[in-house]
Amino acid sequence: MEETKKQTILDKVWDFFTSVTLAVVLFALIAGTSMVGTILEQNAEPEKNINILVKIFRIGHETAHSVYSILEKLGFMDMYSSWWFTTLLFLFAANLIICSIDRLPRILKLIKEPVKPLTDEQFNNIGKKGLLLKGKPEKVKDSVGAVVKRSGFNFSETKEARGYQLHSEKGNYTRLGIFVAHFSILLILIGAIIGIFFGFKGYVEVPEGESRTFAFKRTAPLTSTEETDMQPILKTLQKTEGNASETAKHMGIDEKILRKKMNRYGILPLGFSIRCDDFSVEFYGRSNMPKDYKSWLTVIKGGKSVPGFERQKIEVNDPLIYDGITFYQSNYGLVPGAQGLFLLKLTSKTGVSETKQLHLGDRFVIPETGMEATLADFSPALSFKPGGTPFTSDKQMTNPAVLIEFSGIGQTKYSGWIMKRYPETWTLPDGSTIEPMDIWGVELTGLQVRKDPGVWLVYFGCISMSIGLFIAFFMSHKKLWVKLVEEKNNTRVIFALTANKNRPGFERKIDKMIALLGRPDTKPVVTGKSGGGKR
Amino acid sequence: MSSSQLFGISTLTYILAMIIYIMYLAFRSSKIGTTATTITIIGFVSQTIAIITRWTESYSQWTMLTPESTFILSVLRSAPLRNLFESLIFFVWCLILGYLIIEFKYKNRSFGAFVTPIAGLALAFIDISAMSKEIEPLVPALQSNWLLAHVMMSFIAYATFALSFSTGLMYLILKAEKRTEPSYIFWTVTTGVFIVVLTAMGFDYLKYRVVIKNPDILIKSFLFKASFLSESSVISIISWLAASVFIFVVWRYGHILKRIIGSLSISPDMLDEITYKSIAIGFPIFTLGGLIFGAIWADQAWGVYWSWDPKETWSLITWFVYAFFLHSRLLRGWKGRKVAIVAVLGFVAVIFTYLGVNLLLSGLHSYGGLE
Ligand code: HEM
Numbered sequence: 012m013e014e015t016k017k018q019t020i021l022d023k024v025w026d027f028f029t030s031v032t033l034a035v036v037l038f039a040l041i042a043g044t045s046m047v048g049t050i051l052e053q054n055a056e057p058e059k060n061i062n063i064l065v066k067i068f069r070i071g072h073e074t075a076h077s078v079y080s081i082l083e084k085l086g087f088m089d090m091y092s093s094w095w096f097t098t099l100l101f102l103f104a105a106n107l108i109i110c111s112i113d114r115l116p117r118i119l120k121l122i123k124e125p126v127k128p129l130t131d132e133q134f135n136n137i138g139k140k141g142l143l144l145k146g147k148p149e150k151v152k153d154s155v156g157a158v159v160k161r162s163g164f165n166f167s168e169t170k171e172a173r174g175y176q177l178h179s180e181k182g183n184y185t186r187l188g189i190f191v192a193h194f195s196i197l198l199i200l201i202g203a204i205i206g207i208f209f210g211f212k213g214y215v216e217v218p219e220g221e222s223r224t225f226a227f228k229r230t231a232p233l234t235s236t237e238e239t240d241m242q243p244i245l246k247t248l249q250k251t252e253g254n255a256s257e258t259a260k261h262m263g264i265d266e267k268i269l270r271k272k273m274n275r276y277g278i279l280p281l282g283f284s285i286r287c288d289d290f291s292v293e294f295y296g297r298s299n300m301p302k303d304y305k306s307w308l309t310v311i312k313g314g315k316s317v318p319g320f321e322r323q324k325i326e327v328n329d330p331l332i333y334d335g336i337t338f339y340q341s342n343y344g345l346v347p348g349a350q351g352l353f354l355l356k357l358t359s360k361t362g363v364s365e366t367k368q369l370h371l372g373d374r375f376v377i378p379e380t381g382m383e384a385t386l387a388d389f390s391p392a393l394s395f396k397p398g399g400t401p402f403t404s405d406k407q408m409t410n411p412a413v414l415i416e417f418s419g420i421g422q423t424k425y426s427g428w429i430m431k432r433y434p435e436t437w438t439l440p441d442g443s444t445i446e447p448m449d450i451w452g453v454e455l456t457g458l459q460v461r462k463d464p465g466v467w468l469v470y471f472g473c474i475s476m477s478i479g480l481f482i483a484f485f486m487s488h489k490k491l492w493v494k495l496v497e498e499k500n501n502t503r504v505i506f507a508l509t510a511n512k513n514r515p516g517f518e519r520k521i522d523k524m525i526a527l528l529g530r531p532d533t534k535p536v537v538t539g540k541s542g543g544g545k546r
Numbered sequence: 547m548s549s550s551q552l553f554g555i556s557t558l559t560y561i562l563a564m565i566i567y568i569m570y571l572a573f574r575s576s577k578i579g580t581t582a583t584t585i586t587i588i589g590f591v592s593q594t595i596a597i598i599t600r601w602t603e604s605y606s607q608w609t610m611l612t613p614e615s616t617f618i619l620s621v622l623r624s625a626p627l628r629n630l631f632e633s634l635i636f637f638v639w640c641l642i643l644g645y646l647i648i649e650f651k652y653k654n655r656s657f658g659a660f661v662t663p664i665a666g667l668a669l670a671f672i673d674i675s676a677m678s679k680e681i682e683p684l685v686p687a688l689q690s691n692w693l694l695a696h697v698m699m700s701f702i703a704y705a706t707f708a709l710s711f712s713t714g715l716m717y718l719i720l721k722a723e724k725r726t727e728p729s730y731i732f733w734t735v736t737t738g739v740f741i742v743v744l745t746a747m748g749f750d751y752l753k754y755r756v757v758i759k760n761p762d763i764l765i766k767s768f769l770f771k772a773s774f775l776s777e778s779s780v781i782s783i784i785s786w787l788a789a790s791v792f793i794f795v796v797w798r799y800g801h802i803l804k805r806i807i808g809s810l811s812i813s814p815d816m817l818d819e820i821t822y823k824s825i826a827i828g829f830p831i832f833t834l835g836g837l838i839f840g841a842i843w844a845d846q847a848w849g850v851y852w853s854w855d856p857k858e859t860w861s862l863i864t865w866f867v868y869a870f871f872l873h874s875r876l877l878r879g880w881k882g883r884k885v886a887i888v889a890v891l892g893f894v895a896v897i898f899t900y901l902g903v904n905l906l907l908s909g910l911h912s913y914g915g916l917e
Contacts, residue, residue, distance in 0.1 A: 031876045038873070042866040042895075049856040049903070091854045203852070212850060295611055295683040302611070303686050327686035328846045339849035459849035469851060473838045480830040 028109035037103045044099070048090040051082070054229075060088060104200055111193050118186050121488070126180040128169040129492050134507055140518075141505035142525055148174035148495040151502040155493060158524050164491055174495040174502065181489045186511070188482025191475055198472030205465030213279045218346040218455040222286035222311060224253030226460035230277035241276045244269070252312065253280040279460065281336060284311040288322050290456045292343055292408065297432055299409045303327075304343055306456040335462055342457025345391055345406060351453040353386060353413060360442035377443050388414035391453065393430055401428060411450050412436075487512035491521070504528065549603055550679060552596030553635065557669045559589030560642070564666045567658035571806055579655045583646075586658070590642050597639060600626045604681045611683055623689060627697045630904065631679050634672055636698070638665045640705030648709065648820060656810040657820075660712035667744055671901075673751060692843035699835020704896050706828030707868075710821045711893035714886040717817040719804050721883050725797065729883040734800045736890060738793030746773045746785070818882065821889050822875070829868050836861055860899040867892040 027033060050067070051060050057079060064075040086093030129137075144151045152168070152175055159166055159177060166179035213226030225248050233241070243262065251257035255273070258280070259266035273280065285308055292304040303326060310320035310333045317333070325331045330339040350371055358364040359379040367375050369386050376383055392405030393412035404410075409432075416426040417439075429445050430436045437444045487510045494505040506525065510517045566582040604624035609615065615623065626632040645661040648654075672679075715733055722730035753772040771777075773785035840861065845851040852858060871888040874880045 031873050035870055035873050035877060038866045038870040042863045042870070045859050045863050045866075048854065049859045053854065298683075300683060301686060302683065303689075328690045328692075328843075330846070330849070337849065339847075341849065461849045466845070466851065470842075473841070477830065477834045477838060480833055484826045484830050 025109065025113070028106050029113040031110070033102075033106050034110070037099060037106060041096075041099050041103065044090070044096060047087060051087055051090070053091065054089055057083075057088075100200065104197060107193050107197055111190060115190065118190060122183045122186055125167070126178045126490050126492075128171075128176045128178050129494075129507065134492070134494065134505070137507045137509060139505050139507040140521060140525060141503060142529055143498065144502050144504055144529055146502060147500060148497050148502045151504065152177075152495055155495065155504055155528065158527050159491065159493060162520060162524055166491075166493075171494075173497045176495070177491075177493040179491050181491075182486055183488050185482050185486040186488050188479050188486065190479070192479030192483055195472040195476035195479055198475065199469050202465035202468030202470075202472060205468065206463040207465075210461065210463040210465065211279050213277075213460040214341070214457065215285075215460055216342075216344070216455045216457050217285065217287040217306075218349065219287055219290050219452050222249075222284045222309075224248050224251070224281055224284045226279045226281065226458070228277045228279055230275065233276060237276060240272070241278070244272065244276070244278065248278070248280055249284075252284045252314075253282050255280050281460070283317075283334065285309075285333075285338065285458075286311055286316075287456050289451065290343060290454045292454075294409060299405065299407070304340060306340055306458070308338060335464060337461045337463075339459040339461070340456065341459040343407070344455055344457065345408065346453055346455050349453040351389065352451045353389070354448040354451070355386075355413075356444075356446040356448050358444045358446070366448065377439075377445075380441060380443060382441075382443075383418050385416045385418070386413055387416045387426065389450070389453075390414075390428075393428060408450070408454055411447065413447060413450075415445060484512070487517070489517050547599070549596045549600035552592050552599060556589045556593035556596055557673075559585055559592065560638070560662060560665050560669060563589055563658070564662035567655070567662050570655060571659045571810075574810065582655065582658055583649065586642060586646065586662070590639070590646065593635070593639055593642070597626055597635065600632070600681075604628070607681050607683070622691060622694060623684060625694055625698075627694060627701075628684060628688070629682065631672060633697060633701055634668050637701045637704055637708075638668050640702050641665055641668075641708050644705050644709050644824070652816065652820070654810070654812055654816075656807060656812055657712060657716070660716055661709065663740075663744075664708050664712065667740075670744065670747065670751075687847045690843055690846060692839050692846060696835055696839035696843050699831050699839065703828040703832035703836055704900065706824040706831070707893050707896050710824035710828070710889045713817045713820040713824070714889035716807060716812075717814055717821060717886045718883060718890070719800070720807055720812075720814050720817065721886070722800075722804070725800075729887060730800065731797065732887055732890075734797040735793060737800075738789075738796040741796075742789045742792060746770050746789075749773050814882075818886070821886060825868055825871060825889065825892070829872065832865065832868070837865060857899070857903045860895070860903050864892065864895040864899050867895045 051063060060082075061072065061075045061079050064070065064078055065072060068075070068078075070078070082088065086095065090096055144155075156166065156168075156177060159179065164179040164181050166177045169176045169178065211226075211228055213228045215223050215226040217223050225245065244258065247258045247261050248254075251261060255270060256266050259269040262269070288307040288309055290304070290306045293302045294300060295302045305324055305326035307322045307324055308320075308331055309322055310317045320331075320333055323331050325338060325340050327340050330337050332338075353369045353371075354366065355369060355375075356364060356366050357375070357377055359377065361379060363378045365378050369375060371386055371389060374383060374385050390401065390403045390410075390412050391408040392403050392410045393401055394404035394410070395401055410430055411432075412428045412430040414426060414428050425440070427439075428436065429447055431447045431450075434446075437446050439445065489510045490508065492507045494503075494507070496503045496505070506521050508514075508517055508521055563582055563586040566578060566585060570578045570582050601621075601624060604626065605620055608620050608624040612620070612623075627636055641661065642665060645657065648657060715737065718729050718733040722733060724730060747770075749772040750770065772781075774782060774789070776782045776785065840858070841851040844853070844858070867888065871885060871892055874885050874888055
């Protein structure tokens with residue numbers, strides 16, 4: 012009694028999860044709730060979404076506030092990780108798994124079962140075409156068989172009362188296509204879950220010439236006490252190359268506590284050090300629209316740079332992967348208050364040139380002229396106000412310029428801005444030139460840092476899903492029967508066929524076979540309709 | 547001739563073709579039909595030439611700005627799929643190509659009256675919103691072959707979905723019997739709203755004719771400001787009334803359209819078949835190009851393959867609607883009308899993914915803004 016009752020409940024649950032109806036309901040629910048999630052801004056400040064509610068429903072601020080708190084409690088402000096959205100995805104996965112398991116035996120049977128000869132009655136029920144050929148079935152059989160074989164069908168034959176029947180099939184494994192497609196969705200989901208639990212997403216800014224051993228993930232805003240508490244951890248992490256247990260030892264605290272703190276502060280230790288050797292950005296012409304930006308990175312482990320990971324160039328759409336962690340070029344900016352190193356190429360009127368590395372305030376001499384100069388000032392984006400006063404117009408290095416002050420003996424003091432973008436400013440009154448080659452140490456590179464051990468599974472699932480879908484939609488399981496019936500020393504050849512997809516295409520192929528064999532009958536063999544399409 | 551002149555010619559030709567196809571529905575003269583097809587082909591050829599011209603124009607711009615780029619890379623980077631304007635043009639091109647294939651394969655012209663208005667709407671939208679037609683340099687994130695494949699395949703899929711929208715709608719028109727029936731109400735209201743929106747946008751264009759630099763401004767200051775959202779409450783009320791009356795008229799006299807389509811040699815089964823086949827071609831292409839290549843590009847460029855940003859989420863919603871379509875055919879009692887409604891809704895989701903997200907929701911995708 013107990014046993015059968017359990018059985019039926021299990022059966023009911025099983026049936027519930029095998030139904031396509033559930034799938035369709037879930038499609039509708041996931042799509043519908045996702046729409047809400049695109050209207051409300053996810054993980055945004057409350058004010059933003061309250062404003063959105065005011066705008067959409069034209070309600071007062073007060074009402075919007077209460078609506079907001081209800082929606083907030085329901086998880087709509089971080090909807091895609093809310094418990095009920097996760098549940099929907101989980102049900103969806105269960106539906107897929109159980110539906111697939113339920114159907115697989117039947118699909119396998121359809122695949123494995125060899126095609127059998129048709130009875131006369133079955134033959135009459137499927138559409139067919141035919142022609143009359145000279146000679147007895149025994150003779151005709153070979154030429155018909157050859158044509159069938161040439162179309163890629165391996166056939167078996169059965170002797171019948173008045174002749175033969177050839178039966179064959181092709182593409183039976185294409186029935187697995189949709190199974191593969193469904194299964195791949197699961198792989199993608201599993202890959203995504205692995206990524207969520209064992210991976211991280213972070214961001215770090217590395218100034219030129221410096222290195223970092225950690226990245227930051229998004230957290231709730233920190234209090235100022237937490238900010239202060241965070242600094243020694245970061246400092247120690249820098250020393251231990253991002254090794255959490257070493258850091259705990261150095262700081263003399265329990266590793267678990269340290270890890271908890273790091274989690275709260277959003278610190279992601281890398282376990283090695285990443286150095287930015289250089290950064291460069293190019294713009295389209297003299298516009299401020301970036302054309303390309305890249306960094307050169309070096310991985311440092313145990314105090315030494317790792318072979319193969321020295322001065323590796325990364326740019327947008329071309330990241331660097333080390334030890335399962337990927338660094339993406341994502342942003343750039345200026346280091347506040349950085350001094351920088353300037354590489355200037357000095358050329359005299361007669362063509363004698365010399366390259367100098369200088370800091371701000373350094374003095375140097377223009378070759379051959381004996382003219383003395385000072386590197387007096389620097390601006391990353393120099394512009395001039397209408398009155399001619401120079402100012403820095405941008406937070407990016409769009410128009411780097413250096414101010415040079417000259418103090419030649421017996422000459423009036425002269426100074427001028429030399430701008431990298433405008434070569435006409437490089438030439439001095441006496442004909443010698445100063446070319447700004449490079450400015451180093453004032454820019455920083457913004458790196459998106461990601462670890463995702465599940466990504467390969469996601470990609471694998473994507474590939475197999477595409478293959479599965481293409482098989483499911485563009486290939487079919489075809490069956491072909493050819494009956495050879497003796498008719499007054501001649502043979503009537505009748506073709507019958509089924510296909511689970513694209514039957515007209517298959518019929519055209521059969522027409523071609525018939526054309527190869529000889530002229531098709533003017534009189535149709537049987538005036539049956541082309542029914543029995545899907546099998 | 548420059549590409550913009552050629553685009554102008556093809557736009558005018560398609561709108562002419564739309565009018566003639568609609569005349570063909572009304573008069574059913576084979577001469578009119580042949581004219582409609584011929585004009586469509588002329589439009590298609592001039593659009594093809596325009597796209598190629600545009601390509602060479604942006605090729606020379608790219609090589610000027612980036613002399614170090616190799617030939618193949620330059621050809622890829624200057625492919626005319628770089629902003630909203632170019633992608634809409636490509637969408638129309640695919641749609642007309644798909645339509646012409648169907649017209650020749652099924653030897654039936656009556657679809658024309660339902661497909662060309664979509665092309666017309668898309669092209670009219672380009673002019674109404676006055677989106678930038680400039681060839682602009684690509685920012686680094688957009689310099690990606692994955693993105694190129696993603697955009698191209700997405701729009702091929704969207705074109706197949708647009709075709710299934712037309713045939714699905716025709717199917718509903720043919721199949722719905724009574725005025726109180728949900729599927730009848732659905733098709734009359736959908737068609738009514740479609741025409742009302744098109745007309746309202748036409749009024750906006752006539753009234754303002756301004757170059758709108760940014761989608762926000764378009765929405766806030768111009769869209770429907772000549773009609774529904776007019777400063778003058780009289781105009782606004784008249785607009786709402788006119789729209790309601792119009793939709794009511796479509797609902798009241800929809801059966802006339804049914805009679806017209808019914809008298810053409812076109813069977814509901816054939817429409818159902820074309821709807822399914824278009825989606826069966828579009829779905830795998832959209833899965834691979836729209837979702838997967840998009841995810842790979844995001845992964846390469848931003849370091850996340852999926853971030854639930856509105857554009858991504860709406861592609862997923864669209865995908866789910868079409869999965870809904872494919873599976874609802876397996877349900878008992880879901881053949882025919884209900885399935886056709888899903889096909890129509892699918893394309894509404896496509897339009898939202900494509901335009902609604904850019905216009906109404908903001909996202910991480912810098913790509914595709916009206917600027
Ligand atoms: C987003 C997820 C899904 C996608 C993209 C998907 C895709 C597909 C596609 C393309 C087909 C072929 C339809 C056709 O030939 O017209 C199909 C068939 C089918 N799907 Fe799904 N599917 C999904 C989820 C599910 C789920 C959750 C179930 C669970 C019940 C399910 C059950 C089926 C069944 C039973 C078939 C029919 C297979 C056959 O004809 O042998 N699918 N699916």
